[in-house]
Amino acid sequence: MKPKNKIIIVDDHLLFSQSLELLINSFKDFEVINRFENGKVFITYLQENVDTNVDLILLDVNMPVLDGISTMKWIKENRPELKVIALSVNDDEEVIIKMITNGAKGYLLKDTSPEIFKDGIVSVIEKGFYFTELVSGMLVKKANDDSKKVNLKEKEIVFIKHACTEKTYKEIASEMCLSPKTIDGYRECLFDKLEIKTRIGLVLYAIKHKIVLV
Amino acid sequence: MKPKNKIIIVDDHLLFSQSLELLINSFKDFEVINRFENGKVFITYLQENVDTNVDLILLDVNMPVLDGISTMKWIKENRPELKVIALSVNDDEEVIIKMITNGAKGYLLKDTSPEIFKDGIVSVIEKGFYFTELVSGMLVKKANDDSKKVNLKEKEIVFIKHACTEKTYKEIASEMCLSPKTIDGYRECLFDKLEIKTRIGLVLYAIKHKIVLV
DNA sequence: AAACACAAGGGTGAATTTACCCTTTTTTCA
DNA sequence: TGAAAAAAGGGTAAATTCACCCTTGTGTTT
Numbered sequence: 001m002k003p004k005n006k007i008i009i010v011d012d013h014l015l016f017s018q019s020l021e022l023l024i025n026s027f028k029d030f031e032v033i034n035r036f037e038n039g040k041v042f043i044t045y046l047q048e049n050v051d052t053n054v055d056l057i058l059l060d061v062n063m064p065v066l067d068g069i070s071t072m073k074w075i076k077e078n079r080p081e082l083k084v085i086a087l088s089v090n091d092d093e094e095v096i097i098k099m100i101t102n103g104a105k106g107y108l109l110k111d112t113s114p115e116i117f118k119d120g121i122v123s124v125i126e127k128g129f130y131f132t133e134l135v136s137g138m139l140v141k142k143a144n145d146d147s148k149k150v151n152l153k154e155k156e157i158v159f160i161k162h163a164c165t166e167k168t169y170k171e172i173a174s175e176m177c178l179s180p181k182t183i184d185g186y187r188e189c190l191f192d193k194l195e196i197k198t199r200i201g202l203v204l205y206a207i208k209h210k211i212v213l214v
Numbered sequence: 215m216k217p218k219n220k221i222i223i224v225d226d227h228l229l230f231s232q233s234l235e236l237l238i239n240s241f242k243d244f245e246v247i248n249r250f251e252n253g254k255v256f257i258t259y260l261q262e263n264v265d266t267n268v269d270l271i272l273l274d275v276n277m278p279v280l281d282g283i284s285t286m287k288w289i290k291e292n293r294p295e296l297k298v299i300a301l302s303v304n305d306d307e308e309v310i311i312k313m314i315t316n317g318a319k320g321y322l323l324k325d326t327s328p329e330i331f332k333d334g335i336v337s338v339i340e341k342g343f344y345f346t347e348l349v350s351g352m353l354v355k356k357a358n359d360d361s362k363k364v365n366l367k368e369k370e371i372v373f374i375k376h377a378c379t380e381k382t383y384k385e386i387a388s389e390m391c392l393s394p395k396t397i398d399g400y401r402e403c404l405f406d407k408l409e410i411k412t413r414i415g416l417v418l419y420a421i422k423h424k425i426v427l428v
Numbered sequence: 429a430a431a432c433a434c435a436a437g438g439g440t441g442a443a444t445t446t447a448c449c450c451t452t453t454t455t456t457c458a
Numbered sequence: 459t460g461a462a463a464a465a466a467g468g469g470t471a472a473a474t475t476c477a478c479c480c481t482t483g484t485g486t487t488t
Contacts (some may be wrong), residue, residue, distance in 0.1 A: 022236040
């Protein structure tokens with residue numbers, strides 16, 4: 001009897017992680033050897049058990065204390081040989097891209113069927129990666145609009161944040177210790193770069209791109 | 215041996231629902247008799263099996279096709295005797311309130327421990343309800359700020375949506391087939407009611423209260 | 429029928445926002 | 459080190475936004 005593949009689950013949804021363990025243990029060739037409820041305790045474990053023999057890590061993206069992205073960054077820095085599949089309920093593009101650029105070998109939504117889930121696990125362990133069509137599509141899309149991305153300077157970001165309040169430009173100028181005319185320059189430059197015509201457009205842009213949070 | 219309590223799971227996260235079934239079946243007094251992957255197929259099932267004997271329904275909130283809230287509304291209208299616990303990953307206040315006002319007997323986050331989860335199930339089946347402190351707190355909070363809620367008229371909502379674009383008031387007036395002066399009246403009245411001073415404030419209000427979506 | 433609420437709209441003036449074109453100083457870099 | 463780019467700021471005019479106060483017509487209540 002060949003040894004089972006060892007899996008670690010990192011997920012704060014205890015209901016989910018405990019249930020998932022049962023599911024995985026019901027697969028013939030796999031066994032869950034550990035579960036952690038956030039990135040912090042998992043990293044602590046890795047630090048104290050440098051030689052842990054683990055074949056695959058299932059890492060939730062949305063967690064308290066230390067989230068999936070930060071955890072993934074730590075793994076990339078310190079234990080890049082570990083194979084990780086990101087697990088998440090949402091298909092937010094930005095998040096998926098971040099997980100992958102930080103070294104996740106796969107990205108599975110929690111609404112995938114157990115069959116596909118198993119395929120993904122097997123694929124990552126054997127071939128080293130597993131990406132659904134959804135994720136591949138996003139990587140292509142990202143490659144595309146990376147080219148036409150505007151990059152905002154630090155001061156512009158600060159200005160935008162002020163612009164998303166009820167302050168007048170004059171007030172913003174004084175808060176940023178700049179002349180109103182300079183602010184006028186920022187505004188005009190941004191209208192141009194972002195292809196907008198009014199301060200309303202600026203606010204909508206800022207919110208859409210999470211420069212300010214609502 | 216007394217009969218087990220019959221439970222139905224409605225959740226599109228197949229990984230979760232299949233795993234959760236294993237967990238529940240491991241409890242002595244409970245068994246999962248059915249699983250559905252969205253509200254629509256569940257309702258169809260209920261319509262075709264009017265006399266189903268089920269003790270508790272675990273209803274996910276975020277689902278495609280027909281979400282938890284809509285499903286809950288249908289249940290309230292058609293099968294109000296059914297006991298439902300809402301399950302969700304997020305603790306968004308608005309959603310929780312909606313589920314409860316539509317008759318959910320409990321609201322559990324998916325990151326609760328299996329122990330608390332079991333407590334909740336038992337409580338709803340035996341006592342008829344189960345609410346955590348978090349949820350109770352929200353109900354109190356809601357009761358409070360219900361009193362100071364502004365109610366917007368249909369035309370005002372339409373105006374607000376236009377105001378959240380780069381159109382000028384004049385353009386908005388023409389689109390709404392009203393005089394610019396009337397629009398000016400709407401604006402002024404809203405500034406007053408919402409305690410804001412500029413159109414920026416109006417946009418922020420609209421987004422915060424989901425009148426417009428970003 | 430008087431009183432009242434309310435929706436639509438008018439007038440005016442001040443403040444703010446936007447557009448366009450310009451100068452000076454500092455940084456960058458080839 | 460000299461040219462080019464970027465950052466800060468100035469002037470002016472037009473468009474838009476905002477504040478305040480007022481009129482008319484249409485229902486509704488009592």
